[in-house]
Amino acid sequence: MLGEGILKGMAETAKNFFGSYFSAARMTTVEYPEHRIAPYEAARVFPFLVFDGKDWQAGMRCVACQICEKECPPKCIFIEKSKDKKPDALGKLQFYPARFDIDISVCMSCQICVEVCPFEAIKMDTEFELSTDDRFGGLLLDRKQLAKSNQYYRKIHPAEAAGVDAKLAAEKVKADAKAKFTAEAKIAAIAGEGA
């Protein structure tokens, strides 16, 4: 019969239309600013710099090794190494970034900087409401704007942050043991010289 296929299709549409009043599974959207779907843990938007403790300058994990700057595909990271050194979390003297800018109008959220960072210093944020009317300065983030605490990192990526914390703690234990060993060796050497 001519028109049978159309009627069959109409029946499907009607089923979907009336179904949306009864079945929650057929309601696929939410009304955005009022209702929000929580982001997935793996969600990524733009990178930020992690710091330990309270002071963002003292606790900055980044040692300005410039690997991320080199590996970044669209070259949106700009780093200037410091002249002097400051002790990092393990007590070792390290450089720090005197300047660390990310142009998030260029960044394409590919996460390669996070993958290549050997110091767990750069991670992906989940903040996405970043629109601004200042299209040049407003989207060029400097190191102060990029610095976010480890607590924040734990909040947005709990499972991933737990792994990173465990890894850093293990490294610290190792470094402490090594430092203790060298200190003891020094004391022994001094004692030996004395005798």
Next chain:
Amino acid sequence: MSIAETNTEKFEGWNRPAPIKLEGEGELLEVAMGPHHPSTHGVFRMDVALDGERVIRLRPVFGYLHRNHEKIAEGQSYLASMPYTDRLDYICPITNNWAYALAVEKLAGQEVPERAEYLRVILGELTRYQNHASSIGFLIQEMGATGTPLMYAFREREKILDLFEELTGARMMVNYMRFGGCRVDASPGWLDRTRKVVAGLTKFTDEFDRLLSTNEILMARTQGVGVLRPELAVNAGVTGPMLRASGVNYDIRKVDGYGIYNRFNFRVPLGDHGDVYDRYMIRLLEMRESIGILQQALREIPVGPVMSPTARIRGFRPKRGEAYGRIEAPKGELGFYLISDGGPNPYRYRVRPPSLINLTVLEDMCLGVNVADVVLIFGSVDIVLGEVDR
């Protein structure tokens, strides 16, 4: 008028073919469809010469979305091109990743662990499913059915994109595959949710089938329109659902058996007439085959690492040589051709995009049809301009 005759016309100025004059009839009407036209999926222009409603000549004009992808890739490390491949065919980024990773793995002789291969198949088939569903939706939209089938397809696509986001962190720009495996492992919870989504896909495919396949308007508009002969399809290098709709049995998953595809039982649907309706039907049937592959892969996926221990992220320098890696992407044969001179970046990097090569037969399919059917035939090719222009 044949194509050979129109090609001999002298060009005056940039890309402007001379007006065609018919004996005793004056000039033809030339219409520029696009680059901003509701029927073009991106910025693509068709210069159509019309005799009344009939198409006499059609010239595709490419390049509005050219991003210099190949040259950029030649100046960067192998890894840095991976996120750019997401942006070629942005409807199916996973298969782009896969083809590129396959080419580099061939170049470097890199092994891929079992679990990573299964994850690639699962994600690749999910991609194929959502690509075919939304491309059918777009095709029907171009016939004037604004919204309904497309929104139904997008409702299902949304579920698949949610799975992608949960695993890779992004809905579309996934940047997931690495040379020698995949970036992150899938949790058991993710696999369970995928099983649940895949279980729902059969129901959706049936719904889509009932909604469209026997619709008289769709049949009247598409059957016998835009016929592509198998000889021409083979000669023009057309691949994917377009080629199979013309009746040529060529599926790289079967021919090459790349990855672990030779372990899966699936059939290759073939068309009879090579018209728009066959292309629609092939996509629908391939969606069903994809569900079968997905169920099998989700049942058999082993535990283990997802990255090969010999894989390198930084300082990756494959030895001198060349490699061509190709896969059956949802749109056709997607290949990456790489030449390495032993340095950190490829000496030559070339993409063989299915969208562009399938578009080359557009004029042959459109000659003599009404101008309203041009839109339909163009929609049935299933292109993404990000891949056509690169």
